[in-house]
Amino acid sequence: MMHLTAFNRAEQGHILTPRLETPFHDRLAALSETNDWYSWAGYKAPHSIFDTELEYFAIRSTSALFDISPMVKYRIRGSDAARYLNRLTVRDVAKLGVGRVHYTAWCDDHGHVLDDGTLFRLATDDFRLCCQERHLPWLLDSAGGFSVEISEETAEIAAVALQGPTAFAVLEAAGFASIETLKPFQLAEFPHADGSVTISRTGFTGDLGYELFAPAKAALSLWDRLWTAGSGFGLKAIGYDALNRARIEAGFIVANADFITAEAALRADRERLPDEIGLDWLVDPQKPYFNGRDAILKARTKGTFKHVLVGLEIEGNIPAEGAIVYHRGKKEVGLVTAAIWSPLAKRNIAIATLSRPYGASVTDNLWVEIYAMRELQYQKLMKRARVVSRPFVKLDRRSAMPPGRF
Incomplete structure (x- = not known):
């Protein structure tokens, strides 16, 4: 009977549902030597690619590519987008200029932190909010009385972090013209394939670094462009374990690791x-x-x-x-x-x-x-x-x- 129950559950499929694969997965899987994967927000993500120690030293000595596509991404648009986000988050959005990024957090009515993340101002009334956890019901419930459109674009937008001392050299070699003018916490659009890629000078390593956002269909061509350009600059693909070492050195915190978010707290x-x-x-x-x-x-x-x-x-x-x-x-x-x-x-x-x-x-x-x-x-x-x-x-x-x- 126990075997039959297990079989029936397997037949239903809910225990066999595979983890989602990011738009960069084919490239990561081809490079993976350790085959060491974990689940990040429902996506298959690598703990390591070839060796955690060497991956860490790639961050600090050359440069490293880390797939951040599973990071939850929300698009917030509308005439009240800035006013809405100023009501939602603890930092003053009015001080965030177009083409800028800032780190922020948001709380429940008791002042308890729901999450932290980065807010990108893409245009006057167009923002992207990136964070660790999913909050769409909270974001929608908080939007009453505001003229604003909120949608999750995690699956539609591929994202990769390029971090380390040779990160700028890689982007320059990849042909991203004027990338040298990009200041810390600034973003800009750059041509790629038949469209564009958004590049921000941000990251989670405390090192020279950038984050790149592109439509999922352009992910592999973007990876190949960076990988080819990085061949002379020691570029490596890395997993989370190496990134985690770098973020600890930088003193950065992780939701539901260094603190429990208000929605996840049971006590x-x-x-x-x-x-x-x-x-x-x-x-x-x-x-x-x-x-x-x-x-x-x-x-x-x-x-x-x-x-x-x-x-x-x-x-x-x-x-x-x-x-x-x-x-x-x-x-x-x-x-x-x-x-x-x-x-x-x-x-x-x-x-x-x-x-x-x-x-x-x-x-x-x-x-x-x-x-x-x-x-x-x-x-x-x-x-x-x-x-x-x-x-x-x-x-x-x-x-x-x-x-x-x-």
Whole structure:
């Protein structure tokens, strides 16, 4: 009977539904040596392509291509698009010029962060919002009273990140004329095939880098154009594991990894206000009313924040991923959400969420509990940690104008 039930379920197909393939999948699959895939927003995405260590060093030493097509993309258009987005997000959209990008976040009415992402102003009344999670019902529910059209274009738009010191040289060699004029957080349209590609000087590595957006039908020709141009500049395809190392060095956070989004939180104490995850600098209290404003400002006035997200430097060289953080080695005060031994900083670094006042006014005598495998046995290690500023690594080439060819 159990076998029959399993067979019937398989016949229905819902447990055999394959993961979607991105527009770049054929190129990634042809290059993949590790065959190490995971599910990103329902898409098949690589943990690695050939070797995580070497992929990381491609980001920092030459350049790397990372498929970001599964990133959720919303198109928001209409005469009220800017006013709507200013009501939705915590940052002042009126200050975002056409052809510019900014990092932002949005909250529920209690001030808890629903997600963070990047907002691209393609034209006066035309925006693209990119983020980690899907929010179409929330976006639509928030649009009442605004003359605005909202649609998800994740499947229609292919996107790839080109990151690393030779990224500009690759684009220049690929024939993207005047790419050297593109400033950090600026975007522009460039001819490609029978249409165009949108290129922004943005990325998730803290390095010199760009993100390219094109219609899905133009994905393979765009990849081939970059791959051919990059042959003399050490261009490699990479997976998420290498990208994750770079983003930790840059001090960037990931939704539902370093913090739990308000929609995903199952317990009330897991939700976070912007100030509790290091996003206080995004909040513009001087702009018109936005979702969560009153709750955020009330917490600031009364000093009722319960958590803080911090950077840690930990003694030794064993990464502390998932480690518990203690004060004086006894009182549990938080958790490490991301950690690596940084090859670039030559430090053992981590991002951690702590219960205030620890990590805020109390920063002394912090310890992390690491379990290291030693000859088939786990050894408990208590290592000292100190709060340090993020980013852990700051590269001048990220914002240099004009960008270097390296």
